[in-house]
């Protein structure tokens with residue numbers, strides 16, 4: 001059985017990851033949402049898969065809630081095999097050079113870079129007991145020094161570049177426990193964040209991400225991938 005923990009699972013890529021992991025045999029999923037009571041699609045999946053999907057409340061910036069999520073998972077399973085830090089934010093319209101504020105920078109950093117670090121640290125014990133344990137942090141091409149040549153997106157781009165460095169550090173610190181840590185660009189995806197013109201459907205992105213995570217080996221530790229398994233430039 002594969003035991004999987006996914007943040008930001010009420011919509012977008014996170015919701016589709018849950019849907020597709022449920023289609024695989026022998027998976028046990030813990031999916032988080034800030035407001036489980038309004039997560040209708042996730043609730044519907046849990047209603048039809050009550051033994052295999054547990055929804056947990058988690059605002060990723062709330063450290064006490066992270067601790068509670070670890071405890072809730074540990075009450076049901078002895079270990080986790082996969083943790084996916086998927087939750088993220090990219091507030092539109094306020095990240096130009098003229099508009100960006102210290103508050104926006106800090107808020108987005110906290111969600112996109114700090115929270116995945118704290119979640120990884122909190123879940124490392126459960127992961128260390130897992131089978132072929134893997135930690136996947138969902139980054140973006142916008143956080144790549146090589147790829148990003150345009151201006152703007154200050155908070156989002158810088159926070160994801162920071163997440164990439166956090167991931168590199170984690171890949172070294174968690175390696176002795178046997179955990180493979182990677183970051184991935186999910187593609188430009190048709191979600192609330194990606195918008196309707198994006199090139200990939202959530203189905204295509206999630207399917208690629210699941211294949212990528214399934215095939216990870218120790219040699220992949222600390223690397224940056226695209227959803228389709230190709231290496232991503234730094």
Ligand SMILES: NC(=O)c1ccc[n+]([C@@H]2O[C@H](COP(=O)([O-])OP(=O)(O)OC[C@H]3O[C@@H](n4cnc5c(N)ncnc54)[C@H](OP(=O)(O)O)[C@@H]3O)[C@@H](O)[C@H]2O)c1
Pocket residue numbers: 007008009010011012013014033034035058059060061085086087088089090111138139140141185186187188189190191192193194195198
């Ligand atoms: N879509 C793309 O083209 C694209 C491209 C590159 C990278 N990504 C990355 O892929 C990941 C998923 O993106 P998406 O396209 O699925 O975005 P989305 O549709 O906007 O969904 C974002 C998810 O993150 C959750 N979230 C945001 N802030 C949170 C917080 N403080 N605490 C807990 N949950 C929080 C949201 O919960 P609420 O519903 O409660 O807000 C939602 O579940 C993100 O990390 C994003 O940066 C997306």
